[in-house]
Amino acid sequence: MKRRMISIALALAALLILAAGCAAPGREEPLVTLEDLPAYSGAAYVAINGNEPYFTPAEITDEAFETYSALDALGRCGVTCASVGPELMPTEERGDIGSVKPTGWHTVKYDCVDGKYLYNRCHLIGYQLTGENANEQNLITGTRYLNMEGMLPFENMVADYVEETGNHVMYRVTPIYEGDDLVARGVLMEGYSVEDEGDGILYCVFAYNVQPGVEIDYATGESWLAGEDAAADGEGATYVLNTSSMKFHDPACPSVEDIKDSNRETFAGSREDLIARGYSPCGRCKP
């Protein structure tokens, strides 16, 4: 199909774009800013920079590698980059990643979310590409929508291309935060097939970390149903559940610390709804 070279001019232009703390490895300047990105308007991802990735010629290589940024002072993931080839692809089933709690993480369910859970531990570079399991530098708090609608299609496309051709794909994912937010607003995803110079794979998109029907406080990861106040009295309030004892607590209740992770969930909704589901209020915090 179309053959396009990544031009040095484009790369230099990219360097002129200011960003919010998402510099690529080896670069002083980040790639894009939230101000450059269109607001979410119903599509899980949107093409950026004419769908041309920002890789410079010097960055492009057919030697497989993978790099992950050190967590920043807030514990957030940064840029991840790889030259994905058959050498990096996993040969074993995916392992458990539940031990990682990315910044802004909450275990919270909504009926309007596919699979109920609002948040997934989203691999920045998908497991099917580099076989990374519980790598805290590669997992962010992402909505189900981001994971399945925004990121997975690109991971699938690249994984199948690599498996079919044996070629390499430059693959970079940059989480983009606003200020000190703990949850990313989305991810910049770039892909470029090396051996055929972008003939097979070429894209540059921003995938939105949103969930239709749910509002998110990106500073903390707190969430509530769209159309409800974040902390209205009994309506859309947040509780912590003990799924073993079937008690619900105020998030500030001291007993919350004693709940095992495996039994703890965050719930956004009404008190009445919880009681209807068989939960009873904690006698200590009396939520």
Add this chain to the structure above:
Amino acid sequence: MERGSRMIAIVCLDDRDGMGFNGRRQSRDVRLREKVLEIAAGRRLWMAPCSADQFGPEGEGRICVSASFLEEAGSGDCVFVEDRALAPFAERLEQLVVFRWNRVYPGDRYLDLDLAKGPWRKTEEQDFPGKSHERITMEVYTR
């Protein structure tokens, strides 16, 4: 070209009826290409230059390549369509073969025929393993 003649179209779709993204096919599989050549055995097989590139030696001497292949294909010919609209040629199609990747890929080009309506009736369906795809489904729609 024989105007008014009927032809067989072959397309590849993801789970959302996507065909391509950013001017590129969504996916490829050597086992699927073998199926395409099987379907076209004894017929002329037309496609665009960008589609022919992926066939390599197995397609040599068997593929008619043209930028305007949909206009040039004649009666009984097969057309392998990855990069363009089919709706303008719908009246010339006697059969449509859909290969489903059973995966979700990025998409900005979609099949522009509604197979749930109109004259189309699914007459055959079979699964087969691909090289890089666990299961590819072939569906045949006939007028």
